[in-house]
Amino acid sequence: MAIATWNTLVAIDNSGAVITPTSNSRSGDSFAIGSTTVLYIALDPNNNIGRCEFEVIVIDNELPEFTNCPSDLEVMLMGGENSTLANWTEPIAKDNSGSVNVSLLSQLPSEFLIGRTLVIYTATDPSANTASCSFNVIVFSSDMLMIACPADVILFTDPSVNSSTASWPAPVFNSSIVVAVNSSHANNSRFEVGHAVVTYTIAGKDGRNASCDFFVTVIDNESPVFSRCSSNFVSSASPSMATGTAFWVAPTASDNVGVTKLTSNYEPMAVLPIGITVVTYIAIDAAGNRANCSFNATILDNEDPVFTFCPVTLEFMADAFGNVIVPTSGMPIATDNDGPLSVSTNYNLAMLDVGSTTLVAFTAMDDAENMATCNVNITVIANSGDSPPVFISCPSNIVVSTVMTQSYALVTWAVPQAQDDRSTPIVIEQSGYMPGRQFAIGMWMVIYVATDSIGQTAFCEFNITVLDQEDPVIIGCPANINEVTMNNAPIVVSWTPPTASDNSGEFTLQANDNHAPGEMLNVGMYDVIYTAIDPSGNVANCEFEVIIENDAPPEFISCPSSTVVPTDPGQPYATVSFSYPNPTDDRSSPMLFGSHGPGTQFPIGDTTVTFTAYDSASQSAQCVFVITVEDRGDPVIIDCPSDQTVYVLSTSDVAAVFWTPPTANDTNNFTLTSNRNPGDEFETGSTQVTYTATDVSGNTDTCSFSVVVQETLPTYDTTGSVNLVRIGSIASPFAASDVQTRLPALRDDMDRLFRTSSVSGDFVGITVTGSSVETSDKALIEFVIYFAGSPV
Structure with a gap:
């Protein structure tokens, strides 16, 4: 809500009736944010309607306010964890509009990693005013060297x-x-x-x-303090002038950080008009805090009026009825150094005795009650014949002010009355002016003429002076302008010049010091004053400041160097701590945003860490360094097979050898290769089998064992037979020739079979001793198995 005020609206009508407009809202009412239509209606006695309609626009420039922004949140991890959940009470914001939307500035991770994570909430009202609430979630490990500082202190x-x-x-x-x-x-x-x-x-x-x-x-929120702020000053006007020279001792101001600007609307020895003038000094310190010193400078009018025409004698005529005719010309005239005078007499001139002479004192008095006297002997002479008409009432000069916001005044007066010794005279106004008429700004002479039956005339004259005492109105006075430049370079500053209006319709509007929109200004503070003056000398000022400040981008006082670290033991990463970079700025405390925080787990290889500092003008600076994590640990081969010994019947035989391949562990990706594989056939003698584990960093580990194939005379054997419905790729029914051609391959398959069986340790070899095809289409295979050692 906001209170809005405006000038009182006046309605006039040709009927001359006094009309009071009605409206749906009044000056001084409270208005809600947004636009409200105010309607005035004026109704004359004949039910004719006049309307005046305007908008009251209330702009919401008040920021929302957070009522419970969380403090920094610290979480300690235990047991080798590297992330955790974090909980806090959602911040709440309020706003003068009654409506505010609170949201996170950016998406948060599902879990917070070791280090510092900045959380920012924003509150936005319907007018797009925005406030922020920020805090850090700081995650520690119980074995990590890490420190979290408190929030900035203001x-x-x-x-x-x-x-x-x-x-x-x-x-x-x-x-x-x-x-x-x-x-x-x-x-x-x-x-x-x-x-x-x-x-x-x-x-x-x-x-x-x-x-x-x-x-x-x-x-610094402390305003400057004035010393010797003058008491009210009183002086006299200069001779014959409506002004006087005022002198005072200029005040001084002090401040806890120093006064940067001391201005005033008037200086000592200023020429001021008669009356009271308020003199104001304004002191501004480096932080923009202001203090005022105001006092009254009063110029007194001590000069008496002066009669510039003071006749020694005057003669008045009396009409046939004995009424004294007071002339409108030839009377004493007085002037004064300051404005209008009132002239009075010690006698009622219309009541002087006919045929006598009276010493009459004319007294002129100005607004300061200074007086002058003119003494005149007035003789009243009786009328001996037909007398011209006589005005028995004639209005005095009339001085009025214009109707608010209008260039005219509505002036009324009582119509003059005249009498004659012969008949009732006819009274006519010569210029067509009637009471209740609109008179424009200026002086107007109203002349009434009274004519009797024989054509004799009399005149009633008075002046109507319409004063314009209403100041011009300056519209769209710019607010103070704050601009920022870089490297102390001049900057072009623009604004929309104000406009003005005046009830007279005539005014001049000019700016001081030739400051104009689009001007190139250096760093500093400039007062821009627009002054509107109407023909009556009424003045209105529009004053604002243009402040040009230099703004350098943030700088980093410290930035971590690039570093090379080994992986954590047994891990494919390294937990790296470093000090936060330290930014500074010439205008504000920079906001710091980083891609990684201290205590982050960095993967093997190069990771670029970037911290960006933003100042209040959105200028930025970056601190960039590289964390290189090296994998300095070799892979480890696990479960390397022991030496293998197998037996064959003859040195010309080969044997398929089987073993369980080893495995390997490494902090990084790796490959495991070998020169021979399980199931390969080995000739008699000793063969070394080697496994090699190699990670992506080129670190290796090897594992070797021997495979020995030796000829051995079996110590015992056993015979057996088997019926087959499939031999290799051939299925029954069989032809005898098919079986014979596949017996060598069948013997090899049966050799492999027994070398992977539970008797493989004593197995020496197998021979096929015969084959036949049964009538059931099965092949009967007869064989002998040879073993070393003792039978169970």
Whole structure:
């Protein structure tokens, strides 16, 4: 809601009736955000309607406000975990509009990794005003050297000084592995206005260090203080002038951080008009805090009026009825250095005695009650014949102000009355002016003529002066303009010039110092004043400031160097800690965003870590370094087979040898290769089988064993037979010739079969001793199996 005010609306009508408009809203009412139509209706006695309609627009420029923004959240991991869930109370925001939308600025991970994650909520109202709430989720490992600093500290200066004492919560770290804690500033230290970086550094038991930073910002919210703010000053007007020279001792101002600008609307020895003028000094400090010193400079009118025409004698005529005719010309005239006068007499001139002479004192008095006197002997002479008409009432000069927002005034007066010694005279206004008429700004002479029956005339004259005392109205006065430039370069500044209006319809609008939109301005502060003046000397000012500030992009005071680290034992990654980069800026505390945080698990290889600092003007700077994780551990081959010995019947025989292949472990991807494979055929003698594990970093491990094939005389044998319905790729019914041609391959298959069976340790060989085809279409195969050792 907002309160809106406007000038009172006046309705006029040719009927001359006084009309009071009615409306659906009044000046001073409260209006909701948005546009509201205000309608005024004026109704004259004949039910004719006049309408005036305008919009009241209430703009919402108030930001939403978070009522419960969480503090930084610390979570400690145990048992080798590298991520966790984090819980907090969702922040709530309120807004003057009654409606606000709270949302996360970006998607959060399902679980928070070791390190610092920035969480930002935004609150947006229907007018797109936005506020933010941010905090960090800091995840520690119980065995990790990591430190989390408190949030930035913002505070105001102590009274009368340019500093303040800052205190903050202790940083968070795993105290069980920390042997020393150092800080660049002690808690409860004093900080001067501006930004300071506080750095905490911890030393771990293993010799490693870790650090963190935060800002302490001290803001000056103390206004300057005036000394010798003058008391009200009184002086006299200069001779014959409506102005006077005013002198005072200019005040001075002091401030806890220094006054950068001291301005006033008037300076000592200024020429001021008669009356009271308010003199105002404004002091502004480096933080933009303001203080006012105001006092009254009064110019007194001590100069008496002067009669420029003061006759010694005057003669008045009396009409036939004995009424004194007071002339309208030839009377004493007085002037004054300051405006209109009132002239009075010690006698009622219309009541002077006919035929006598009276000493009459004419007294002129100005607004300051200064007086002058003119003494005149007035003789009243009786009328001896027909007398001309006489006005028995004639209005005095009339001075009125214009109707608000109009260039005219509605003026009424009583119509003059005349009498004659012979008949009732006819009274006519010569210019067609009637009471209730609109008179434009300026002076107008109204002349009534009274004519009697024999053509004699009398005149009643008075002036109507319509004063314009309404100041012009400046429309669209720009707000203060704040622009930022870089490298102290001049910048083009533009604004929409204001416009003006005046009830008179005539005015001039000009700007001071020739400052105009599109001008190239250097770094500094510029006062731009537009002044509108109407022909009556009424003045309105529009004043705003153009402030050009230099803004350099953020800079990093510190940025970690690129580093090479080994993988964590038995892991395909390395957990790397580093100090957060430390950005600074000449105008604000930069916001820091990073791709990775301290304590992040980095994979094998090169990972580029980028931190970006943004200042309030969205300028940015980057800190970039590379974390290189090297895989310095060899793969490990597990379950390497022992030496293998198999038997054959003859040195010319070969044997298929079987074993369980080994496996391997590595922190990274690897390949496992060998020169021979299970099931390969080996000739008699000793053959070395080698397995090699190689990871992507080229690290290797080998495993070797011997396969010995030796001729052995069997110590016992056994015979057997088997009926087959399929031999290799041939299925029954068989022809005897088919069976004979496939017996060598069948013997090899049966040899392999027994070498993978439970008797493989004593198995020497097998021979096929015969074959036949049964009438049932089965092939009967007869064989002898040879063993070494003793039969069970």
